[in-house]
Amino acid sequence: MTALLKLEGLTKAYPGVVANDDVSLQIAPGEVHALLGENGAGKSTLVKMIYGLVKPDAGHMQMNGTDFAPSEPSAARAAGVGMVFQHFSLFDALTVAENIALGMEHAPKMRDLARQIREVSETYGLPLSPDRIVGDLSAGERQRVEIIRCLLQEPKLLIMDEPTSVLTPQEVEILFETLRKLSAEGTAILYISHKLEEIRALCDTATILRLGKVVGHCTPRETTARDMAEMMVGKVLSTPTRSGVTPGEVVLELDRLSLTSPSAFGMPLREISLKLRAGEVLGIGGVAGNGQDELLGALSGELVSAPGMIRLKGREIGTTRPIARRAMGLLTAPEERLGHAAAPDMSLTENAMLTGAARENLERRGFLDWPAARGFAERIIEAFDVRTPGPANAARSLSGGNLQKFVIGREVLQRPEVLVVNQPTWGVDASAAAAIRQALLDLATAGAALLVISQDLDELMEISDRFAALNEGRLSDPRPSAGLTVDEIGLMMGGAHGMEVAHV
Known part of the structure; x- marks a missing residue:
């Protein structure tokens, strides 16, 4: 033809x-x-x-x-x-x-x-x-x-x-x-x-x-x-693996978390409750626009919640600001990488400084340690195979997938106690996705608690211990991921989590 x-x-x-x-x-x-x-x-x-x-x-x-x-x-x-x-x-x-x-x-x-x-x-x-x-x-x-x-x-x-x-x-x-x-x-x-x-x-x-x-x-x-x-x-791919880990103590707890969205077209959160344990990966699925951004904002500290709704290691943090939460070990990586997770016109070194200053000791007595920040950026680039000429390049110069690798790597290398990430492998190729998932599983193996928000159901089934679905700002009761079918999860994402989806 x-x-x-x-x-x-x-x-x-x-x-x-x-x-x-x-x-x-x-x-x-x-x-x-x-x-x-x-x-x-x-x-x-x-x-x-x-x-x-x-x-x-x-x-x-x-x-x-x-x-x-x-x-x-x-x-x-x-x-x-x-x-x-x-x-x-x-x-x-x-x-x-x-x-x-x-x-x-x-x-x-x-x-x-x-x-x-x-x-x-x-x-x-x-x-x-x-x-x-x-x-x-x-x-x-x-x-x-x-x-x-x-x-x-x-x-x-x-x-x-x-x-x-x-x-x-x-x-x-x-x-x-x-x-x-x-x-x-x-x-x-x-x-x-x-x-x-x-x-x-x-x-x-x-x-x-x-x-x-x-x-x-x-x-x-x-x-x-x-x-x-x-x-x-151009090479043989490895499948992400994880050593068996028994979940530890509860490190993050949400108790009927409710808040309005700052956007006129956003989704309010409605009485979300969950407990996340050390060494556990909780996967949260849902069609975009059902409260994912608001949930991450509430956990990062960008959105303020009422007292008593969010506790980190038993401590109330609903009104604690993002920098203080990071110092306490709660790190986040939002979905929108260019403009939210990374400043487009800033270099990779400057973007490494933005979230890593406290946990990587990149500031001393009020002065920013730029050589140390550059070294941190270089470690991210090497560990996560970020394709870029160097740390002096602007964030916007990277392809979407390479910027995603940089953003996730920046948080992972800071050794969080709790990591909340929205769409960790969005827009990245199979090899990079496998590497990111392995890095997340390694974090959990080391004892970190992970809350992974994603619209990739295969991803959630591959790495999560338990699964819950967000729909119209409400979260279903978490269920063990093992044994859940894609059809059941799809129905939960569509709002059917209040019914017996296993028999639909």
Whole structure:
């Protein structure tokens, strides 16, 4: 079949790194084509060139046999390319229809657009009301807004970047049915994901990038997830392991923790109770927007709670500020790495200083010890294989996965007594995810208590001793992770934890 999109010799270099090096691939109409690679392999740069966000230094592209060199995203869209980004670009205070109109070059009248949204959403099994306020939507519904915005422009090629990172298993299946329908109608799909079992279930072919170069192709259905992961990283992967540890004393206790969200579209916490013991890993699942950020904020000290609701080693800390909690051994790593966990324009050394000053003795008598901070940053970079020219580089210069490794490594190396982390392996490749999970398990083995918030159910089942689900700001009773099925967990995440999910 004639290629819909053909890339030949695409090359793009930045100071100190070649992001794409002579990359060539073809995508046929109706093909679901996976783009695989570890963090920093060049996937994002490649799709940005296709979508007109980046101009290649060398090579050329063809769409339907004619030269294709979009100077901006609007030119790419005009040629039939749509893209659903990993991070949603939506305005919470506007309606679904208003958000979609903002992303269209020539939006129709609102009445006509609303009709089109209803028709397209029903046709592709993504029911959505054009009149709903986006701030009131779940993460899965927000993704539908982004997809429908693309589908209204009738794309020939749809690029999906980590589309299932915020979805329940049930929502993933709905999305896959939509993509299969689009594929059957002739729409090509370029699919980026670190979830390799999803790649095997959905994709027809895969191109593997490593260090900016194409290192192989495969048919996902005929290739194991481990084999694909090892092609990506060029080495044999190790499976995270843990020595048996008997949980110790309760170190963190929440007693009917309730608080309002500082965001107008946030989720209040409603009477959350739990006990976390030394050496234990408690996994908390839930669809994004159900109180994860508020829970981490309450534990980090960024949000103040009423007295008596949070105790650390028996001591009330509801009104204790973040720096004091860190000194006491309670460390946290939030989901939003760029802007929350790390200051974008600060160097890695400066970012190491931000959270490590107290526990790593990076300040003495009111003076900051920058050589010591640089040494701490270098230890993080080496221990967690952070791909960067050095600690003087700004946080924003790192790929998302490498910054994630730095953020997690910064907290792990401070030897916390309690570590609370939200989405520890979000956006990282299989090798890096395994390394991060092993580091967390090693912490627990050493006696630390871990509370891991994640939307990756496989991750939670792999590392957690007990599991609970957040839904609308409420936490289910923790259950032993062993024996729980993915279907049961998905139902708990969707709010069914008040019923006998084992018999659903």
